[in-house]
Amino acid sequence: MEHEGDHSCGGGQVVEASSLSWGTRIKGFIACFAAGIVCSLLGTLLLWVPRKGLYLFAVFYTFGNIASIGSTVFLMGPVKQLKRMFEPTRLIATVMVLLCFTLTLCSAFWWHNKGLALIFCILQSLALTWYSLSFIPYARDAVKKCFAVCLA
Numbered sequence: 001m002e003h004e005g006d007h008s009c010g011g012g013q014v015v016e017a018s019s020l021s022w023g024t025r026i027k028g029f030i031a032c033f034a035a036g037i038v039c040s041l042l043g044t045l046l047l048w049v050p051r052k053g054l055y056l057f058a059v060f061y062t063f064g065n066i067a068s069i070g071s072t073v074f075l076m077g078p079v080k081q082l083k084r085m086f087e088p089t090r091l092i093a094t095v096m097v098l099l100c101f102t103l104t105l106c107s108a109f110w111w112h113n114k115g116l117a118l119i120f121c122i123l124q125s126l127a128l129t130w131y132s133l134s135f136i137p138y139a140r141d142a143v144k145k146c147f148a149v150c151l152a
Contacts, residue, residue: 020074025074026075032070033067033068036069036070040061040064042060043060043061043063054108057121058105058117059108061121061124089134090131093134096130096131097128103116104121104124
């Protein structure tokens, strides 16, 4: 009998989800997702701090988004999460999200460029939205049609 999250792999079975109970996984998901929201909101509030506000915003906003994406590891397990992230239907979106995370943090920490940090935060939000839509059947098609109608 195959358990949820088990898959055959080279003759053996690999448990991809987690050894944690379902209740513990739900609590971990909620805690990580909530921490992500708190970081993003805190980053938004810190935006108005004189001189360092934009850097703090970029860092907290990015870490919040990373925590939010990471929260699903509790539900799926790390192996399944990575497999789903890099499926052909969301490969480009995943790469764009990770690239925007990286470029946002580089803009804040190494390049000290507030304008770029803000641009990459905006691109990060757009990329993350497109990535998230890939999990909802036909959502991307609906968004494309909506933009086509609006631009026509």
